[in-house]
Amino acid sequence: MKPLVGKGLAGSPLEGDGDGDSTRFDDLGLEAAADGAAPAGSGTGAGLGVELAAQDPPHQDSHSRVQGVASGPGNKGVDMDPLRRRMTDRSVAAENHPQSPGDGDDSDPDLWTKLRAILPISRHMASMAAVYFLEYTVNTGVASTLGFPRDGVSPHVFYVRSNFAYQIGVFLSRTFGESIPMPWGELWPLPALQLVNLGLFLG
Amino acid sequence: MLASAGAGLGEATSLSMTALYSDWTVVAWSSGTGFAGIAGAGWYLLFHDILKWTPKQTLLLGIALPVLYILASYLMLTRPTVNPIEHPA
Numbered sequence: 001m002k003p004l005v006g007k008g009l010a011g012s013p014l015e016g017d018g019d020g021d022s023t024r025f026d027d028l029g030l031e032a033a034a035d036g037a038a039p040a041g042s043g044t045g046a047g048l049g050v051e052l053a054a055q056d057p058p059h060q061d062s063h064s065r066v067q068g069v070a071s072g073p074g075n076k077g078v079d080m081d082p083l084r085r086r087m088t089d090r091s092v093a094a095e096n097h098p099q100s101p102g103d104g105d106d107s108d109p110d111l112w113t114k115l116r117a118i119l120p121i122s123r124h125m126a127s128m129a130a131v132y133f134l135e136y137t138v139n140t141g142v143a144s145t146l147g148f149p150r151d152g153v154s155p156h157v158f159y160v161r162s163n164f165a166y167q168i169g170v171f172l173s174r175t176f177g178e179s180i181p182m183p184w185g186e187l188w189p190l191p192a193l194q195l196v197n198l199g200l201f202l203g
Numbered sequence: 204m205l206a207s208a209g210a211g212l213g214e215a216t217s218l219s220m221t222a223l224y225s226d227w228t229v230v231a232w233s234s235g236t237g238f239a240g241i242a243g244a245g246w247y248l249l250f251h252d253i254l255k256w257t258p259k260q261t262l263l264l265g266i267a268l269p270v271l272y273i274l275a276s277y278l279m280l281t282r283p284t285v286n287p288i289e290h291p292a
Contacts, residue, residue, distance in 0.1 A: 174237030
């Protein structure tokens with residue numbers, strides 16, 4: 001049995017770019033896409049992803065790959081390179097794969113290898129954790145103590161409608177993706193915004 | 204409890220699998236987690252508050268929704284592009 005998830009980890013952006021054997025999974029992927037191994041563009045959501053992958057010209061490293069994606073349709077030419085480059089530069093891919101290519105490549109990376117892969121993305125994980133911590137602080141700690149308006153709609157109607165409005169905001173923020181540039185190519189402004197949000201609720 | 208176990212396993216697996224598709228896949232996944240909130244809140248708003256169903260009727264109707272997972276998996280999902288190997292049965 002071939003570990004699909006294991007190969008997914010190895011083929012992730014953490015794998016780094018450019019040098020030698022660390023690009024072998026990217027190469028595999030490009031070959032597969034170029035050969036039309038996947039049925040592209042059946043008009044479905046998943047088909048869209050494959051179509052986009054197939055439209056990308058064959059690139060040699062993940063740097064040009066990022067540019068190809070960033071200039072894709074609907075992305076307004078946003079350049080996410082600073083963030084991506086930082087992510088790949090700190091890659092520990094070389095140390096992660098001491099074995100030579102073709103020697104046990106299909107095996108699942110061991111636990112230590114997976115833990116090492118956390119290091120280069122830990123700063124982004126910290127931003128993510130901060131955003132969630134602040135959001136749940138607002139939701140459960142602050143918003144729930146505000147209670148319901150005395151006049152106007154009933155508490156039930158207020159709860160259902162405010163929850164719906166909140167979910168609209170969640171949907172919008174989770175849909176932005178890379179369509180707006182991160183200031184200075186950093187993620188920490190996002191938890192900072194969430195901190196402002198918490199301040200607004202406390203005020 | 205079963206729903207939570209299924210959601211946890213499915214999320215970890217499908218999120219790992221996004222590495223085998225295009226870079227847009229993870230954005231699509233993220234957007235979907237957001238739309239699920241709107242759909243859930245809108246579900247209750249529509250059936251309970253507007254159509255005046257009971258809460259029990261509203262929730263029971265939702266049992267039909269997991270069928271969508273099966274349809275999405277077998278009709279919409281394509282093979283991973285990275286892997287030339289046959290998907291293990």
